[in-house]
Amino acid sequence: MIPTLAVLFVVVMTVALGTAGTRYARTTSNFFVASRAVNPLWNAFAVCGEAMSAASYLGVPALILVFGVDMLWTLIGWTIGFLLLSLFIAAPVRRFGSYTIPEFIEGRLDGPELRPLVAAAVIVSSWFFLLAQLKGAGVVTRELIGVPYWVGVVAVGVLVAANLSAGGMRGITLVQGFQFFFIFLGILVPFMVLGSQWLSGDVPSLITPDPPSFLSSTEVDYPNIVEVEVFESTSVIIRGEVDGQLIDGALELVSGSHVIEAGTEIVWPAGAAVPFEQGLDRLTGTQWAAPLGEKSLGGGHPLYFSYAFLLANMFGIIALPHIVVRFYTNPTGRAARRTNLWVLAMIAPYYAMLPLLGGAGRLFAPEVLGTGNTDSATVVLGQRIADGLSGELVSAVVSAGAAAAFLSTASGLLIAMAGALSHDVLGAGVPQFRLAVWVASGVSIAAGIIVESVDINVLIGWSTAIAASSIGPLLVLSIWWTGFTRRGAIATVLIGGLTTTAAVLTTLAGLVDSGWPLAILATPAAWSVPLAFAIGITVSILDPNKVSDLGHKFALMHLPERVAVAAPES
Amino acid sequence: MIRRFRRSARNEIEDPTAVLEALNVLNDHLRRGLSERSAMEIARTTCELLKCRVVAVTSGQTFLAQFGDEVDWIPQVEEHAAAVLERMRTTKPTLYTVSFDREQSDVAVAILVSDDVPIGTIHAMPTVGGSLNMNALKECTSLIGSQLKLAEIDQSRAYAAEAELQALRAQLSPHFLHNSLTAIAGLVISDPERARMVITQFSEFLRASFRDQTDLTSLSEELRLVEIYLELAQIRFGDRFDVALNIAPEALPVRLPVLSVQALVENALRHGLEARPGRGSLRIVAEDDGPEVNITVEDDGVGIDPDRLQDALNGSGTTSHVGILATDTRLRSTFGPEYGLMIATAADQGTKVTMRLPKNRPSRS
Numbered sequence: 001m002i003p004t005l006a007v008l009f010v011v012v013m014t015v016a017l018g019t020a021g022t023r024y025a026r027t028t029s030n031f032f033v034a035s036r037a038v039n040p041l042w043n044a045f046a047v048c049g050e051a052m053s054a055a056s057y058l059g060v061p062a063l064i065l066v067f068g069v070d071m072l073w074t075l076i077g078w079t080i081g082f083l084l085l086s087l088f089i090a091a092p093v094r095r096f097g098s099y100t101i102p103e104f105i106e107g108r109l110d111g112p113e114l115r116p117l118v119a120a121a122v123i124v125s126s127w128f129f130l131l132a133q134l135k136g137a138g139v140v141t142r143e144l145i146g147v148p149y150w151v152g153v154v155a156v157g158v159l160v161a162a163n164l165s166a167g168g169m170r171g172i173t174l175v176q177g178f179q180f181f182f183i184f185l186g187i188l189v190p191f192m193v194l195g196s197q198w199l200s201g202d203v204p205s206l207i208t209p210d211p212p213s214f215l216s217s218t219e220v221d222y223p224n225i226v227e228v229e230v231f232e233s234t235s236v237i238i239r240g241e242v243d244g245q246l247i248d249g250a251l252e253l254v255s256g257s258h259v260i261e262a263g264t265e266i267v268w269p270a271g272a273a274v275p276f277e278q279g280l281d282r283l284t285g286t287q288w289a290a291p292l293g294e295k296s297l298g299g300g301h302p303l304y305f306s307y308a309f310l311l312a313n314m315f316g317i318i319a320l321p322h323i324v325v326r327f328y329t330n331p332t333g334r335a336a337r338r339t340n341l342w343v344l345a346m347i348a349p350y351y352a353m354l355p356l357l358g359g360a361g362r363l364f365a366p367e368v369l370g371t372g373n374t375d376s377a378t379v380v381l382g383q384r385i386a387d388g389l390s391g392e393l394v395s396a397v398v399s400a401g402a403a404a405a406f407l408s409t410a411s412g413l414l415i416a417m418a419g420a421l422s423h424d425v426l427g428a429g430v431p432q433f434r435l436a437v438w439v440a441s442g443v444s445i446a447a448g449i450i451v452e453s454v455d456i457n458v459l460i461g462w463s464t465a466i467a468a469s470s471i472g473p474l475l476v477l478s479i480w481w482t483g484f485t486r487r488g489a490i491a492t493v494l495i496g497g498l499t500t501t502a503a504v505l506t507t508l509a510g511l512v513d514s515g516w517p518l519a520i521l522a523t524p525a526a527w528s529v530p531l532a533f534a535i536g537i538t539v540s541i542l543d544p545n546k547v548s549d550l551g552h553k554f555a556l557m558h559l560p561e562r563v564a565v566a567a568p569e570s
Numbered sequence: 571m572i573r574r575f576r577r578s579a580r581n582e583i584e585d586p587t588a589v590l591e592a593l594n595v596l597n598d599h600l601r602r603g604l605s606e607r608s609a610m611e612i613a614r615t616t617c618e619l620l621k622c623r624v625v626a627v628t629s630g631q632t633f634l635a636q637f638g639d640e641v642d643w644i645p646q647v648e649e650h651a652a653a654v655l656e657r658m659r660t661t662k663p664t665l666y667t668v669s670f671d672r673e674q675s676d677v678a679v680a681i682l683v684s685d686d687v688p689i690g691t692i693h694a695m696p697t698v699g700g701s702l703n704m705n706a707l708k709e710c711t712s713l714i715g716s717q718l719k720l721a722e723i724d725q726s727r728a729y730a731a732e733a734e735l736q737a738l739r740a741q742l743s744p745h746f747l748h749n750s751l752t753a754i755a756g757l758v759i760s761d762p763e764r765a766r767m768v769i770t771q772f773s774e775f776l777r778a779s780f781r782d783q784t785d786l787t788s789l790s791e792e793l794r795l796v797e798i799y800l801e802l803a804q805i806r807f808g809d810r811f812d813v814a815l816n817i818a819p820e821a822l823p824v825r826l827p828v829l830s831v832q833a834l835v836e837n838a839l840r841h842g843l844e845a846r847p848g849r850g851s852l853r854i855v856a857e858d859d860g861p862e863v864n865i866t867v868e869d870d871g872v873g874i875d876p877d878r879l880q881d882a883l884n885g886s887g888t889t890s891h892v893g894i895l896a897t898d899t900r901l902r903s904t905f906g907p908e909y910g911l912m913i914a915t916a917a918d919q920g921t922k923v924t925m926r927l928p929k930n931r932p933s934r935s
Contacts, residue, residue: 027814027815027816028815028816029812029813029814029815030815031793031796031797031815034793034815034816034817035789035793035822036819037790037819037822038819097823097931099861099929099931100930103930103931107931172820172858173819173820328823328929329819329823330823331790331822331823415860415861418860418861419861419930422861423861423928430859430862430926433860433861433862
């Protein structure tokens with residue numbers, strides 16, 4: 001009850017603050033006060049609200065829970081990404097005065113024909129990211145109120161779209177700043193509770209030579225049909241259908257493979273070995289805590305996987321359109337860098353706390369390994385780590401944080417997608433923007449329902465891989481290399497974007513399932529990012545049509561604003 | 571509404587010279603567009619050429635003028651004008667029947683078309699017992715229509731020239747220049763320190779107004795210019811109005827044509843607050859709206875008569891609101907036709923002018 005109320009509170013506050021958002025700008029008769037820009041710290045809260053998504057909040061603990069410490073590369077990649085953003089991207093893009101990436105690329109390379117192309121890359125990568133947020137929404141509402149998965153997806157998709165098309169994201173800085181506090185609190189509170197339990201010695205060790213087992217007798221709901229591997233014969237109490245038999249009572253589940261139907265409840269006894277979903281590695285505590293080794297990551301090539309994963313996450317962050325857009329609110333390039341410095345300072349501890357949740361999930365909520373639903377780990381853990389009223393409160397804080405995470409990121413992504421769609425495809429104007437919002441969210445809701453069985457981080461992996469091998473190289477080369485040309489840019493986006501998308505779709509269609517082919521196609525960034533750079537550079541060098549006005553453009557991007565840049569002679 | 575009634579005997583036109591003369595006189599009047607005066611001339615010429623009992627002219631469905639016998643038929647004329655303009659299927663005259671003073675008569679009505687746009691109607695009632703030459707009415711109507719089209723071209727040419735002049739003259743009104751300099755002259759003696767400061771600000775403002783009119787600036791820079799403008803205006807205006815600002819910080823980086831908000835503020839002062847008795851207030855609001863920013867300048871002054879404003883925006887009629895018109899034109903030409911100004915006003919109820927600005931720069935294709 002309390003967790004549901006907490007989530008409703010976040011939703012209501014989001015809509016209310018967004019609608020009344022302009023009051024953030026107080027009425028004054030003083031021009032100096034009125035035209036004071038957003039403080040870099042406040043803007044950093046907003047960037048954090050945007051950047052801390054369902055991907056990190058729900059996805060990363062799940063990833064670490066399942067695959068172990070190799071998954072720390074996600075967080076390291078993202079942190080490096082923010083550093084790259086701060087050093088190389090945020091300030092020049094801001095100084096250039098551009099609101100979106102397609103606009104920036106068009107202005108920098110004088111290529112109107114580039115705009116729809118870049119907009120398409122933006123829309124595709126945002127779209128996978130948005131699917132991940134909707135997936136998070138479906139998982140959280142199901143865990144919380146027990147409604148089917150699709151209800152949450154539709155509700156959040158419609159809510160965010162309605163809020164946006166009603167002009168409800170005015171003063172987005174305030175809304176996302178507010179959401180940041182909930183997200184951060186949602187991770188900080190379980191971290192503190194777990195930390196105090198660990199300090200008082202109540203927590204058993206995670207690094208053991210055994211695979212995970214249930215600490216206490218645990219009742220597990222199976223929302224979807226799942227095929228699990230049971231490793232030792234276990235006496236359980238079942239209410240539902242297992243292996244095609246309706247059962248209501250005690251049963252000895254023999255070791256081996258079993259099919260558990262959707263809607264089944266099983267009570268596992270304390271000490272029993274945790275059953276695993278078919279296809280997941282059954283890692284011992286020691287294996288879990290050591291990188292590489294005998295893992296099925298990247299089709300059995302964990303080292304390749306680590307590099308590919310790191311590259312995708314690094315370049316994916318700098319290229320995600322909803323993050324870059326937030327720096328527009330900064331008045332100068334310097335303020336944009338300051339903002340990003342604060343972002344790093346706040347997001348680093350957040351990222352540092354997430355692995356602990358993943359590890360604790362392995363102890364307190366190991367059943368997610370066998371429900372086919374690892375993304376619910378954070379929420380389930382929130383319900384587990386304390387009892388009674390304090391348990392309810394912890395769960396409320398965690399659920400509210402999750403809601404804030406997917407709401408803020410879904411809104412930001414929908415703005416970025418609808419902005420690109422309406423401005424670069426449908427034509428500018430408020431009715432077109434509203435139409436674009438509904439089209440984008442409609443398509444995403446439909447797809448969001450379909451991806452129920454796909455892990456959030458697989459979706460995020462694809463999104464970042466596509467962004468990292470098209471928009472990433474495009475931004476780096478246009479900002480830092482005078483020799484980059486229009487044709488080079490077109491080649492970068494087309495080759496990088498299309499090969500990655502094709503690789504992702506091949507994996508999605510299930511055409512490869514193991515070994516190097518799976519590694520190369522499922523985690524393409526290791527080859528696609530260098531390829532996109534190489535193609536862009538080669539084509540630009542061969543291209544006789546160089547971009548004009550380079551001196552002016554580079555001065556605009558790289559000199560501080562107080563150095564007046566003269567307009568070019570025309 | 572002009573009604574002129576003939577008292578003397580019918581002035582028959584028989585020979586071609588008289589016909590041509592009559593048309594020439596009419597042309598001169600038509601070159602000034604369709605007005606009550608030219609409608610009167612249209613009615614007179616048509617009536618004389620076609621030998622009618624009475625002829626009435628409407629602009630749209632509104633009665634403008636009639637010539638001939640005094641007949642009480644204006645409501646019926648307006649009603650049928652509305653009906654034929656609604657149907658608008660043919661330029662050929664059609665017939666309808668009017669009844670007045672226990673009499674009934676056929677009336678022929680033809681649509682006046684200028685540049686393919688129907689703009690009004692001509693209603694001709696034949697003499698008692700007489701008949702109407704429908705073909706002559708049709709030719710007469712199309713001749714008048716083509717003359718009106720020429721008039722429209724003339725007018726838009728004049729307006730274009732005026733707009734160009736406005737652009738060259740930058741945004742500064744001579745009115746403002748004069749007032750500022752007079753105010754500074756006053757300050758030089760009473761408060762030399764302040765005078766020095768004001769002159770510095772004034773020159774900053776001048777420099778901005780000399781910038782290329784297609785130049786864009788950020789809202790935060792524009793607000794600085796508005797502040798200087800208001801300070802200069804207040805020296806002369808005195809402390810007769812309050813200013814309230816409500817600026818969303820997200821809106822500050824948005825790009826807009828230089829001095830466009832200032833033009834709206836100047837309009838509010840000159841046409842709204844100056845003429846208002848007592849203390850007025852001026853409000854500038856900038857809202858963040860996703861991919862766009864809305865900027866509103868609102869005053870509680872005397873307001874603008876909506877009809878006159880409509881005329882001004884349509885390019886007909888003269889207006890002193892050149893600032894608003896020029897800003898509207900600049901916004902449309904910078905961001906596209908859908909980014910014009912929105913104006914809400916009524917006499918004595920203040921004026922609220924809103925501009926929408928895209929954060930995304932328009933594509934240069």
